[in-house]
Amino acid sequence: MGIWMTGGILANANNTLETAHLFIDNGRIARIVKGDTAPDTTGHEVIDASGKLVSAGLIDMHVHLREPGFEHKETIATGTASAARGGFTTIACMPNTRPVIDTADTVRYVLDKAEAAGRSRVLPYGCITKNELGRELTDFAALKKAGVIGYTDDGVGVQSAQMMKDAMALAKSIGLPIIAHCEDNTLVEGAPVSEGEFAKKHGLKGIPNESEAIHVGRDILLAEATGVHYHVCHVSTEMSVRLIRHGKQIGVNVTSEVCPHHLLLSDEDIPGLDANWKMNPPLRTPRDVQAVIEGLEDGTIDMIVTDHAPHSAEEKAKGMQLAPFGIVGFETAFPLLYTKFVKTGRWTLRFLLDKMTVKPAEVFGLPWGTVEEGAEADLTVIDLDTEKEVDPAKFLSKSHNTPFIGWKLQGWPVLTMVAGKVVWAD
Incomplete structure (x- = not known):
């Protein structure tokens, strides 16, 4: 039957x-x-x-399921249930758990938990460096054999250019991509929001746009040198869009993603010191919002992801300065974008679907994302x-x-x- x-x-x-x-x-x-x-x-x-x-099942190539180690925020079971409710059939989970996903055993743990949950399909990333400390590369070959689809230290940027170049060369040799959280730590330490009027008004240190763009520019040059497929996480600034556009124009194998909140909100929308508006990258200026929208529309940015980042109410209640970065995204992503871009006539329905199904599948070589016989x-x-x-x-x-x-x-x-x-x- x-x-x-x-x-x-x-x-x-x-x-x-x-x-x-x-x-x-x-x-x-x-x-x-x-x-x-x-x-x-x-x-x-x-x-x-x-x-x-x-539609073809939605695909989200940047999520945080928190397990192992942070089960008070989310588990693989609750995270995949949330993803399924949001229409996502395939999700790629970041490795900044505790322990981090830097060994084959942890990869297998995640895959076994996902299979037991029986909801959305889970594709794990492995860490670039051991414990995400930026000091020593993980065993890329063993992680690939265990089932990872790429390497990232998401949550922190790889601060050493030499370490990143070595990682790219190794990833290229075994045919998997490098996925980069782009952030220069020397520019962001202790800052909870973007550098701008909101930060000034509330006496907060600001995260400057160049903290992201510096790593984007550096890594595009390293990707050109090594030939690796280099993917930029959660693009949020006009500077980054400009650099990625140039990288594509000169033939670098660079792809990128953007989140719904960076397409819809700027720092001018933050109503007060509510930490539910605190995420990393932070909300930027209206000019940056326009730049990432246009970057998505002209193909500079390839796909939409949620960066689903759950935290408990107690953690977020610590306030803008002390609360952790991140917002949940699975269950609101499609309705937000459909209502704000398709219903208003800026995008076609097909354009939105392509950015959430066809493009992520194409970029990462996945066998899903289409509705067709077979x-x-x-x-x-x-x-x-x-x-x-x-x-x-x-x-x-x-x-x-x-x-x-x-x-x-x-x-x-x-x-x-x-x-x-x-x-x-x-």
Whole structure:
């Protein structure tokens, strides 16, 4: 017995919408029947997706699941449940756990936990350096064999140019990318927010834009020298966009990502000393927001990620100076972007979907991200019409740290399927 998903709407590459019925068998899309007339579904399970958007499962290449070590913030089980509710079928988790993911045993721990949870598919990154201390490279070959898809010290920047060059050369030799958190520590120590009017008003040390861009520029030169695939995390400044654009123009294998909050918010939007508005990179100026939007639109920035970074209410209650950086993102990402960019007419629906499905799959060589016959049945069904308020109390994540409380949004996922199995449904 297979599954018929009937009456859904596909957003085509030419920005048209059409009704389609999908037959799913053995975890794959076996048949697509287009048109309003439903096929004979006798003898099969039926999922009625009438009037709802059917997309390839969303892919998020930058998330924090916190386990092992920080289970009070999130676990692999709660994190993947939250991801599934947000429509994400594949997520790539960062290694800044405790212990960090710098050994094959820790990689296997994460993969086993994810398999047991049975929700979104989890792809782990391994650390560039042991314990993310920037002093000694990890065993790249052993980490690759265990299942990592790339190397990053996300959470901290690799401060030594020589260490980063050595890492790039090694990653290139075994065919995996370097994923970089770009931040010069000498410019940011003790600063909780971006350098600007908000920081001045509240007497806070500011994080300057060049703290990110310095590493972006350095690493593009190193990537040119080594030939590695170099991927820039959570781009937030006009300077970084400019450097990445130039790198692409001269043929460097550089790709990049941006988060919803950096597309939607600037430091001028921060209402006060609420640490739910504290993230790293911090919210920048309106000029930077415009630059990252334009960078995404012209292809300089390749994809959208959430940087889902859960923290407990007690931790965030410590205030802007002392609270940890980060906000949750799984369950609000698509509705935020659909409401603020597609509903307003700036983006097409197909453009948004491509940045959350096709492009991450292409950049990282993943076999998902499309709705076509023969493809694995990773699917997200989305209600584009119903408006709801962001209510963190209803999140499946263990943590509720978001600046978007009370925002009224459309475009809410209602069903998520991984390899033909429904892993979440409203």
